[in-house]
Amino acid sequence: MTQTTLWQEQQQTNQFAELCNALYERELSLLANLDTDNVKAIQGRLQSLPYYVQKAAHAMVNTDSPLILDSQNAAWTAKQSRTMPLSGQSVADVWQWYQSSQLVVGLVVPVKEGSHIVLDCIDRVDNANNRFRTNIHGWFGVKNVETERCQLLKPTKKIMMASCAGHTWQNDAPCRPIIPSLRELLLSCSINWKNLKKPLMLKTTH
Template sequence: MTQTSFWQDNQQTAQYAELCNALYERELAALVRGEFTSAVAIQHRIKSLPYYIKRTAHAMLQSQSPLDLDTVNGSWSAKQSVKMPLSGQEDAAIWQWYKSSKLRPGLVVPVALADRIILDCVDRLDKQGQGFRTNVCGWFREEAKPEMQNFQLLKPNKKVMMAACCGHSWQNNKKARPVIPTLRELLLSCAINWQNFKQSLFI
């Protein structure tokens, strides 16, 4: 082992420890605020934390993301746009993009809420090819009326995915304080293929 590689390994180990610590602090705070129906539910959540935190920290350090990694806060950072990046996100354009993609379970997709964009992933395809279901937001079908939902499926592009990864938020068409993405979203952010949004990376 050369002196250079030894230094790099030590730096990577320090960043990994710092990142794990930040993620643990955040998840424990979320557990305190959470509402659980039984002690068993919270026990299962705590039991799974080490696995998901270690996996997420490792994936974030190995990611080829164009975003800046903040190991102290356990988050991605990038310059925020003045308004939510919804240019070119008309219904027809969105579904044209998804129809031209060979969708597979696990594909990372962006979904717009009222004030921010979140990351979700495809977990089931409609047998007739009329839509798909995502893990958190449920079914999306072309004929469904957007006004009946409190969220909107978006087509991925660099600005949209960067905003989702960084937790950028807006209120009254003005920039607001970023929201820290969930542990699940952070893990999904590492599966984004920045060279081809129609395919996800294996993590």
């Protein structure tokens, strides 16, 4: 084992620890401020938290991404464009992309929610009715690419980087980024940057 390899492993270990600390702090703060009386739901989320925090931290350290990892804040960073990168995102363009793709369960897709873009993933494909379902935003088809609360986008490198980094815009001007949820951070590590039509499998051990 070379000195360079040792340094890289130590660096990864330090990043992993920083990520875990930042993710725990953020998730516990969210749980503490939940407006709910459902104690069992809170207990369930607390029990599963170590698994998902460590899974996200490990994936973020080991993923091959064009984004810059901010381990102290458990976030991705990237240069933000002056306006939301929506060129080539008409309804026809978007649906043509999805129709020309061999859609698979687990594919990470971007969805515009007002001033920012979030990550979702396909959890069901209905070829008979020419539609698919995403985990959070529900069904999309040729006639409902856009709804009152959201708009399905086609994955592009600019769009995916903006969503991973939490970029937001208001009145056609960039605003302070928001931190994506733990779920979105996990999805960000499933993006295949070399082929956006095929998701990656996450490694679950450290």
